[in-house]
Amino acid sequence: SARRYHRPLALLLFDIDHFKQVNDRWGHPFGDVILVRVAEVVAALLRESDVLARYGGEEFAVLLPDNGAHQAEIVAERIRLAVAALVTEQGSARAAVTVSLGVAELALPDDTLEALIQRADQALYGAKRAGRNRVVVAPPPAAHAV
Numbered sequence: 001s002a003r004r005y006h007r008p009l010a011l012l013l014f015d016i017d018h019f020k021q022v023n024d025r026w027g028h029p030f031g032d033v034i035l036v037r038v039a040e041v042v043a044a045l046l047r048e049s050d051v052l053a054r055y056g057g058e059e060f061a062v063l064l065p066d067n068g069a070h071q072a073e074i075v076a077e078r079i080r081l082a083v084a085a086l087v088t089e090q091g092s093a094r095a096a097v098t099v100s101l102g103v104a105e106l107a108l109p110d111d112t113l114e115a116l117i118q119r120a121d122q123a124l125y126g127a128k129r130a131g132r133n134r135v136v137v138a139p140p141p142a143a144h145a146v
Contacts, residue, residue, distance in 0.1 A: 002065065002106055010072030012062040013120040014079065014101040017132040019058035026093040031058075034097060037088045045078050061120075069105035069137050076101040076135040084133065098133035100124060107141045115141065 002009035016022070016038060023031040035058065042060065043052050051063040062079075064072050083099045102124030106116050119138035126136040 003108060003111075006108055007066055008068040008071075009106040009116075010064040010067040010069055011104050011106075011116050011120045012064065012072060012076050012079070012101055013055065013059065013117070013124045014062070014076070014099045015057075015059040015124065016083075017098045017100055017128075019097070022095055022097065026095065030088075030090055030093045030095070033090050034088050034095060037086060038083055038097065038099070041082050041086055042079050045075070045082060067105075069103055069140075072103045072105065073135055073137050076103050080133065080135055100127035100132045101135045102127055102138065103135060104138040105140065111141065 001007070016034070019031065019034075022034060035054075039052065039054070039060070042062070046052060046062065049065050053061050053063075055061040062075070064075060067075065080099055080101060083097065087094065087096045102120045102122065104116050104119035104123060119141070123136040123138040127134045130136065
């Protein structure tokens with residue numbers, strides 16, 4: 001639809017920083033509670049037209065129709081701050097987590113979904129390499145062709 005109608009589309013990929021340590025310390029049931037709480041916090045920040053999905057283990061994807069990279073970066077930063085402010089408690093377990101986020105924008109007219117995902121994933125890993133708990137925006141594909 002974004003390609004057909006020449007509308008912007010952005011993708012966020014994010015995961016919970018050091019989530020394995022959460023599971024190792026408090027167990028997988030508490031880790032599952034954290035996953036649900038993070039998803040609830042993120043969903044509350046999104047528009048009805050946005051799509052939030054669990055992408056794997058502790059990784060999530062957010063599709064932002066009618067958003068370019070700049071707007072998506074603003075949304076990603078809101079997500080980062082909201083998750084960092086979240087404290088999850090269950091019984092004696094109490095944890096705060098952070099997320100690292102990668103942002104990419106669909107490059108019209110001939111970008112592919114696979115390339116969009118790959119750029120967002122590379123940006124996510126860039127956020128992790130830069131110290132986690134941050135947002136990194138992928139450069140447009142043309143920036144790679146040098």
